[in-house]
Amino acid sequence: MRIAIVTTGGTIAKTYDEADGLLKNERPVIKTLVGALRLPDLAIDFSHLMQKDSLELTDDDRRRILAEVEALAPRRDGLLVIHGTDTLEHTGALIHESLPELAVPVVLTGAMRPYEFRDSDAQQNVTEALLAATLVPPGVYAAMHGRVLRFPGVTKDRQALTFVKREAG
Amino acid sequence: MRIAIVTTGGTIAKTYDEADGLLKNERPVIKTLVGALRLPDLAIDFSHLMQKDSLELTDDDRRRILAEVEALAPRRDGLLVIHGTDTLEHTGALIHESLPELAVPVVLTGAMRPYEFRDSDAQQNVTEALLAATLVPPGVYAAMHGRVLRFPGVTKDRQALTFVKREAG
Amino acid sequence: MRIAIVTTGGTIAKTYDEADGLLKNERPVIKTLVGALRLPDLAIDFSHLMQKDSLELTDDDRRRILAEVEALAPRRDGLLVIHGTDTLEHTGALIHESLPELAVPVVLTGAMRPYEFRDSDAQQNVTEALLAATLVPPGVYAAMHGRVLRFPGVTKDRQALTFVKREAG
Amino acid sequence: MRIAIVTTGGTIAKTYDEADGLLKNERPVIKTLVGALRLPDLAIDFSHLMQKDSLELTDDDRRRILAEVEALAPRRDGLLVIHGTDTLEHTGALIHESLPELAVPVVLTGAMRPYEFRDSDAQQNVTEALLAATLVPPGVYAAMHGRVLRFPGVTKDRQALTFVKREAG
Numbered sequence: 272m273r274i275a276i277v278t279t280g281g282t283i284a285k286t287y288d289e290a291d292g293l294l295k296n297e298r299p300v301i302k303t304l305v306g307a308l309r310l311p312d313l314a315i316d317f318s319h320l321m322q323k324d325s326l327e328l329t330d331d332d333r334r335r336i337l338a339e340v341e342a343l344a345p346r347r348d349g350l351l352v353i354h355g356t357d358t359l360e361h362t363g364a365l366i367h368e369s370l371p372e373l374a375v376p377v378v379l380t381g382a383m384r385p386y387e388f389r390d391s392d393a394q395q396n397v398t399e400a401l402l403a404a405t406l407v408p409p410g411v412y413a414a415m416h417g418r419v420l421r422f423p424g425v426t427k428d429r430q431a432l433t434f435v436k437r438e439a440g
Numbered sequence: 441m442r443i444a445i446v447t448t449g450g451t452i453a454k455t456y457d458e459a460d461g462l463l464k465n466e467r468p469v470i471k472t473l474v475g476a477l478r479l480p481d482l483a484i485d486f487s488h489l490m491q492k493d494s495l496e497l498t499d500d501d502r503r504r505i506l507a508e509v510e511a512l513a514p515r516r517d518g519l520l521v522i523h524g525t526d527t528l529e530h531t532g533a534l535i536h537e538s539l540p541e542l543a544v545p546v547v548l549t550g551a552m553r554p555y556e557f558r559d560s561d562a563q564q565n566v567t568e569a570l571l572a573a574t575l576v577p578p579g580v581y582a583a584m585h586g587r588v589l590r591f592p593g594v595t596k597d598r599q600a601l602t603f604v605k606r607e608a609g
Numbered sequence: 610m611r612i613a614i615v616t617t618g619g620t621i622a623k624t625y626d627e628a629d630g631l632l633k634n635e636r637p638v639i640k641t642l643v644g645a646l647r648l649p650d651l652a653i654d655f656s657h658l659m660q661k662d663s664l665e666l667t668d669d670d671r672r673r674i675l676a677e678v679e680a681l682a683p684r685r686d687g688l689l690v691i692h693g694t695d696t697l698e699h700t701g702a703l704i705h706e707s708l709p710e711l712a713v714p715v716v717l718t719g720a721m722r723p724y725e726f727r728d729s730d731a732q733q734n735v736t737e738a739l740l741a742a743t744l745v746p747p748g749v750y751a752a753m754h755g756r757v758l759r760f761p762g763v764t765k766d767r768q769a770l771t772f773v774k775r776e777a778g
Numbered sequence: 779m780r781i782a783i784v785t786t787g788g789t790i791a792k793t794y795d796e797a798d799g800l801l802k803n804e805r806p807v808i809k810t811l812v813g814a815l816r817l818p819d820l821a822i823d824f825s826h827l828m829q830k831d832s833l834e835l836t837d838d839d840r841r842r843i844l845a846e847v848e849a850l851a852p853r854r855d856g857l858l859v860i861h862g863t864d865t866l867e868h869t870g871a872l873i874h875e876s877l878p879e880l881a882v883p884v885v886l887t888g889a890m891r892p893y894e895f896r897d898s899d900a901q902q903n904v905t906e907a908l909l910a911a912t913l914v915p916p917g918v919y920a921a922m923h924g925r926v927l928r929f930p931g932v933t934k935d936r937q938a939l940t941f942v943k944r945e946a947g
Contacts (some may be wrong), residue, residue: 282630289721289770292620292662294632309552309561311587311602383478384625387726392478398567401586406575406722416480417570434479435678451799458890458939460788463801463832493799552796556895601796647890647899648924649940720921721816730816739924755817755908771818777865 272348274315274404278330279322279340279362283382283393296322298371300386301353304397311337313401318343325355325381333362337369338340340377344370348375349404351397359413359434360426367411367422378404378412378419383432392416441517443472443484443573446508448531449492450524452562465491469555472520473566482570485521487512494524494531494550502531506538509546513539518573520566521545524582528582528603531593536580547573547581547588552601561585591601610686612620612742614639615677617670617700618661619693621720621731634660638724639691640756642735650740656681663693663700663719671700675707678715682708687742688715689735697751697772698764705749705760716742716757721770730754779855781810781822781911784846784902786839786869788858790889793827801904803829807893808860811904816905818907825850832862832869840869845875851877856911857884858904866920866941867933874918874929885911885919885926890939899923 278284280296282377288295299319320339321332342363343350354362361381370377379401384391392415400414416433424437447453449465455463468488489508490501503523513521523531532548539546545597551570561584569583580591587601593606616622618634626633637657641744656673658677659670674690681688701717708715718738724731730753749760756769762775781837785791787803795802827846829838843859850857861869870886877884887907893900899922907921918929922942930942 285630287722287726290767292623292632294630307559308564308586308604311600312586382624387728388625389725389727390476394563395477395567398564399571401570402568402588403575405586406572406588417477417481417574419571420573429628431480433478456895458889459936460800461792463799553794556897557794558896559893598797600857645897646902646924647940649938650924701890728814732901733815733905736902740906740909740926741913743924744910744926755815755819755912757909757913769818771816 272313273346274313274349274351274401275318275343275347276351277303277318277320277336277343278353279321279325279328279336280326281353281381282384283353283386284322284384285385286387287385290353290356291439294379294385298322299353300393302384303395304386307394308365308401310401312405323355325358328355328358333365333416335374336362339367340366341370344373344375347375349350349375351400351404352377352379354379354381356381356383356427357435358422363411363413363422373409373411375409377410377413378414380414441482441576442515442518443518443570444487444512444516445484445520445522446487446512447522448490448494448497448505448506448524450494450522452522452555453491454554455518457557462518463495463554467491468522469562470566473555476563477570478568478596479570481526490492492525493522495584497524497527497531502534506534509535509541513542513544513546516542516544518601520573520592521546523550523583524550525550525552525596531583532594534579538540542578542580544578545561545573545576546579547583549583584587610651611684611745612651612683612687612689612739613656613681614643614653614691615656615674615681617656617659617666617674619691619719620722621671621691622660623722623723624725626706629665632661632723636660638731639690639735642712642724642732644735645732646739648739650743660724661693662698666693666696666700671703674700677705678704679708680715681750682711682715683697684711687713687753689742690717690751692717692719694719694772695763699751701751701760701763708725711749713747714742714750715748716752718752779820779912780853781820781856781858781860781908782825782850782854783822783860784825784850785860786828786829786832786835787893788832788888789891790860790893791829792892793883793894801892805830806860807900808904811894811901812886814851814901815905815908817908822877830862833867835862835865835869840872843869844873846894847873848877851880851882851884854882856882856908859884859886861886861888863888863890863934863941864925870918870920870929870932880916880918882916883911883919884917885913885921926931
């Protein structure tokens with residue numbers, strides 16, 4: 272199977288700058304993370320779109336992500352979008368609304384704790400997102416913490432620090 | 441969701457004895473492994489059946505595993521069986537043949553490299569098996585290395601050191 | 610041998626807050642770090658004085674550290690002070706000047722990268738500081754990155770991100 | 779400072795063979811281990827002499843180790859010998875007796891648990907051995923578990939699984 276991973280930055284890819292003591296989005300970490308997994312069936316390619324905290328993503332950034340998903344989807348069996356958790360729900364909703372005819376799963380994931388930390392949830396979440404991309408029907412999803420949630424209606428629970436389905440009103 | 445994890449030993453649970461320099465099946469490691477994952481939707485209980493290299497499992501051992509799966513399945517939404525890879529296919533085939541009316545997924549998994557090693561595949565495989573247990577229809581499966589393979593016909597590829605579906609003859 | 614470890618905060622003890630994405634000095638990490646070492650000869654006790662970035666240490670804080678070192682030294686075979694690297698040289702100089710009659714080694718150490726990171730230098734530095742405390746003559750030292758530097762004249766090299774001896778002028 | 783590291787195998791360098799499930803001395807691990815340390819003052823070169831469980835070292839093997847130490851010592855500031863713990867005391871005693879005029883420290887170390895394990899003592903022991911090589915006077919030593927023990931009289935405590943000084947009789 273052919274999977275493309277689109278990176279946009281986010282907490283998962285924050286790295287520590289020893290000179291000033293700050294966490295920054297300066298480089299993707301996903302190739303290292305995926306390189307540690309055993310995935311004999313998957314041919315994975317990477318599209319490093321941007322390195323941003325998701326709170327700083329502009330409408331234009333989101334349109335670039337959408338365009339990349341649209342461009343890659345026809346030649347892949349599934350897509351991952353690595354994204355900051357703070358606005359993941361907006362990007363997922365945009366893809367869901369804009370691409371109703373998607374023929375493959377598009378799975379958004381990220382982490383609550385940067386990959387560089389010993390007890391990061393990054394490896395779990397990317398493992399789950401990759402497996403979900405091979406198992407679920409076409410559509411837009413958020414995968415994290417043992418959950419695979421289908422858009423629309425996915426939102427971040429800021430108390431529990433994970434994603435949930437919004438209650439229908 | 442309620443998940444039960446049945447442990448039987450296997451490579452995944454081999455631990456190092458510093459006094460004699462040998463790897464041994466002396467205690468399960470799965471609670472430590474699962475404790476490092478974030479799984480807010482899963483209520484997991486553990487059934488530590490036996491601590492054996494799977495090459496040493498007897499017919500009687502396999503009947504005990506089958507009986508445990510049969511006993512637990514009605515009160516769970518999914519089951520994991522942690523198992524050595526060398527004879528995982530025999531235990532999976534026995535469960536598949538003996539319990540055709542299973543109402544939940546039973547997912548067998550293990551590891552090629554013990555959990556205690558830095559670069560073990562144990563965490564990946566258990567993460568995948570747990571997610572598969574929440575996504576796939578009732579039946580018996582092996583989950584490992586990005587694959588979720590349904591019985592019958594699952595076998596270990598001893599060259600590639602992973603599981604595959606046997607070619608129909 | 611009896612060793613006391615005085616903690617003051619610093620980069621080594623910065624931990625990640627998932628709710629706001631910030632690194633903070635909220636709790637010491639040294640007991641976890643030392644608990645992973647094998648030190649059959651050492652009886653270690655901990656004195657958690659404060660949790661501060663060392664740029665925020667006041668003169669009063671430094672006097673508290675000095676008082677703690679003075680109080681603990683007579684009943685120990687060596688002392689460690691876990692400290693932020695930005696002002697470690699000032700605290701070390703103060704102890705050196707104020708306690709010229711020290712009968713045991715006082716070794717200051719910390720890290721350029723917080724202990725919670727996979728590739729932190731924290732474990733190396735604390736391992737070195739503990740060994741130095743058992744090997745060097747009484748006096749005040751900074752131990753880090755394979756170096757054990759005796760005060761006075763120790764300073765942080767902000768280019769190389771490590772400690773060096775200041776050139777005599 | 780120039781340090782040479784002579785590798786001979788031992789528990790520290792046992793690696794796991796996934797095809798047969800056995801621990802074997804097939805390749806040195808020390809370059810990876812040392813590569814993770816920050817040692818700006820040390821220029822380290824490696825001499826991979828042999829890959830053996832130390833119980834299998836012959837008299838001839840020990841003579842080769844001795845010859846290598848004798849050849850390297852004049853052009854280095856210190857030497858490490860990475861060695862299995864079971865017969866480390868014999869190799870150390872041989873170097874001590876054969877080279878009474880050593881001008882630099884020769885520090886033997888190893889591990890009770892292979893480096894590839896998550897909770898190995900390998901990194902601690904090598905960190906300590908390297909620091910000891912920069913701090914102690916010329917002579918032959920075993921460094922491990924917070925102890926730097928000078929030959930003669932060093933022996934493995936097979937109950938405590940560490941090295942101690944033999945009581946004078």
